[in-house]
Amino acid sequence: MIKINNLDFAYKNTQVFKNISLEFQKGNIYGLLGENGVGKTTLLKLICGLQKPQHGSVTVDGLTPSERQPEFLQNVYFLPEEVITEDTTPEKFIQKTGVFYPRYDFALFNKLMGELEVDLSKKFNELSHGQKKKALLACAMSLQTDYLFLDEPTNGLDIPSKALFRQVISRYCSDETTVIISTHQVKDVENLIDPIVILDKDDVLLNASFAEIIDKIYFEYGPERLQNAYYTEMLPGGYINVMPNTEHLESNVNIEALFNAVMKNKETIKNLMK
């Protein structure tokens, strides 16, 4: 489990997090959402040990990431947003890197490369941006770490590749694997992520599972804009209204509408979900 307690973090004069506390339970695929610049990547870097909190603590299964101990590192993998690759083939890269990870599976790597339709024979720098991302995803998945952190994984992927991405993540992540997907393209990860964490400047606005969300928030699809809605958006054929679920009605979470509702009613929804 990942525990973040009273975390303060700033880059020189820019405060990113101020006294935030957060928990990520094992075995879930978290969606880490937030506007640009709120600190999604920074949070992932703090969890990976690439940055150190100025105050407060971050622990992953009781270990302190910033110490970068092998026991911690062999159980996590971070796939950054920017695709930076070596002048080698994905196969050679994973053979060189995989030996450090106890559950690394080369057969799985080959299988994933096939499913993601990436040419095995080509070097990274001969692959397109999307192909590189898919190759690195295959590498990351084949390491079978307990924690997998993906920063904007769908950026640069075409539509079929986005579907393949969702398919691979949901099919090959074990029940013990915790995945945190940082993204601002919420539609790409719809039906994949649960729970959702929404970050704001200095703050965490929401950290809840879909079950918890629909227990308190109702997503109403109807012909008209409702006055008591947190957020309303016009869709083809009507409106979606995000409202307090006072009558405990069942509905389907629309992540994009939820995100916008949270951003427009920060304190209200934060207090509602406590």
Add this chain to the structure above:
Amino acid sequence: MNNTFNINRFGKILKHDGLNFIPNSILTLAILWAIPVVIYLFTVLMPTNETTNIYDAMSRINVIDALLKIAVIIAPARLYKYCNDSRKGIGYAMLPASTLEKFLSMVIYCVIVTPIIYIAGALAIDSILALFNGPYEGFAASMYFDKFAQIDKSIVDHDVAGLLDDTWPIFVENLSPTFMTILSLLGILTLSSIFMFGNMIFKKRKTGKMIGVLILLSIIIMIIFINYVANNEALINYFEQINEDNVTEFIERMIFIWMNVALYTEIIISALLLWGTYRKIKTQKY
């Protein structure tokens, strides 16, 4: 799990860095190996004077040693260029090996492997060139590891005009080949430590910036030293009292001071910079 050092894990990081060694440094080494070949070809193809175009083994060893220093200076930035880069260094930082294991692997490739591979290649090329009936006299390989014993002999042999004064035997007597070999090896370690540390603190143009820092430091130290000597009356009086009768004692004292200063300075600088490099690997933020 031992999070500080594990031999199995260390073997893996050695192999990992070793696989990066060839693509990252072979071109640099090849260029350095090619320089003596170019000198050889230049001498063969453009002969000017028979006597001046003969290169004995000792002078070629000096060229090899100078190029070795360049190989050592360049190695950290070639092999571990991105290890402190906020984007490209993430892979290195996240490799499941301890700081000590990564540091030791870095030291092994920069301080041991690079010099050994460079010297082996350079001596092999020199031996091949010396086989031809060209301007190369003798084999550098045959006297490379005994070079400090050979230097005295070589200098005395070349002193056909009797230019060496009576002080030369004092140097020969006081500076043993063993001490000079130790100092030479320490020199490689110091040079490597300086540039490994520079590789960790600078993000771009690492080698050039570190050379700049060294030049600046040398100027500062020289100014301080000259000021100290110029304002130290006791020292000036001592220098003024040097004459033919006590010059031997003076030279012996200077050699003794130099030996100690050189030895301890190199040990202290290397230890501090290696520790600094280790700390930077451990605490680098990305």
